[in-house]
Amino acid sequence: MSDPKKKIIIIGPAYPYRGGNSLFVSYVYDILKEEFHVKLFNYKLLYPSFLFPGTTQYDNSGSAIKKAPSERIVNSISPFNWIKTASRLIKEDADIIVFDWWHPFFSFCHFTISFLIKKKYKGRILFITENVISHESHLIDKVLTKLGLKNASMFLALSDKVEKDLGWISTKKKIYKSELPVYDCYNPEEGKQINSIKKDLGFEESDKILLFFGYVRKYKGLDILLNAMPQLIEYNKSLRLLVVGEFYEEEKSYLDIINSKGLEKYVKVISKFIPNEEVNRYFIPADLVVLPYRSATQSGILNVAYGFLKPVLVTDVGGLAEFVEQNKTGFIIKPDSTEEILNGVKKFYESKDNINFEENIRRFVNKNSFNNLPELFDKIIKEAEE
DSSP, rough: OOSOOOOOEEOOTTTBBBBBHHHHHHHHHHTTTTEEEEEEEEEESSGGHHHHOOOOOOOOOOSSSSOOOOOEEEEEEHHHHHHHHHHHHHHOOOOOOEEOOGGGGGGGHHHHHHHHHHTTTTTEEEEEESSOOOOOHHHHHHHHHHHHEEEEEEEEEESSHHHHHHHHHOOSSEEEEOOOOOOSSSSSSOOSSSHHHHHHOOOOOEEEEEESOOBBBBGGHHHHHHHHHHHHHHHHHHEEEEEOOOOSSSSHHHHHHHHTOOTTEEEEOSSSSOOOGGGGHTTOOOOEEOOOSSOOOOOHHHHHHHHHTTOOEEEEEEGGGGGGBBBTEEEEEOSSSSSHHHHHHHHHHHHHHTTTTHHHHHHHHHHGGGGGGHHHHHHHHHHHOO
């Protein structure tokens, strides 16, 4: 690495905010801090409460698993704050400014700040893009995204899908590649024995558990999985589905599927945000983590599953399949199909005694390009200085 340490400022959410974006930014901070002088400019207002679909934006867990030190500076809806933030960034005299981008809501905020610092940081404004076209995008989302990313000097894409989507924004700007880290921070080895956890959750020791984890929205395809359950139960009466997460839309429509198909005995729904200290309680007893998404770029849930060395069943949408080795770390199926889910689950259970999923996942995790982020940032900064 370069000496003296180069200075990086990251603009993105972190603790006390909850969720995948906050966790990702904290991982970025942690992996860069040993080789660089890193400052994290957090939000003092992320989303106005009336726009947030969940119960709270804040992490109310008993323990903070990734608590990167930060200054809560940015207000996402205040133009006066954007000017003040830009002024602070100019005074910091960093080697590179990094914006974490994941949603068009932040387009005016990110555009204004990046515009105001553009002269000072010419060629040194990096946008890390977790996705470009949002999962439920409309025309206005695309317009806002193009505006929000307009002043980027370069991009760091977290999947091949995002890299391809960035071609729609600009064909001239340099695009670097990495990926989400594997989220192994939830104490995967701690907790009660599997059978004890199953009993606590109301399952029998002999039950085979499929896990759907994370907040629920239409693009995540939980309804497709629920509609596949009668076929899955017919295949194996011991199969159970554990649905864990906060509903960001009407929960009743999903409960209606469960009730109309007589699935009450086979599906357990825990409809709340899960605090950090409880996450392992739901992954430890799971045989297979199912992501039946209709659309995606990548998914933090997949990387949490890998943190527990759990195989996954994912649909071939967006960039999900990039992070699964077929028949090794999981199975890739076509989207929008109950039959495909049935076949994928059958393949898993028919092969689980012959395939060492844990060892395959462990090997795959070791190749995660996020582990090389310090070397990549060293390269990015050097090329920006040329």
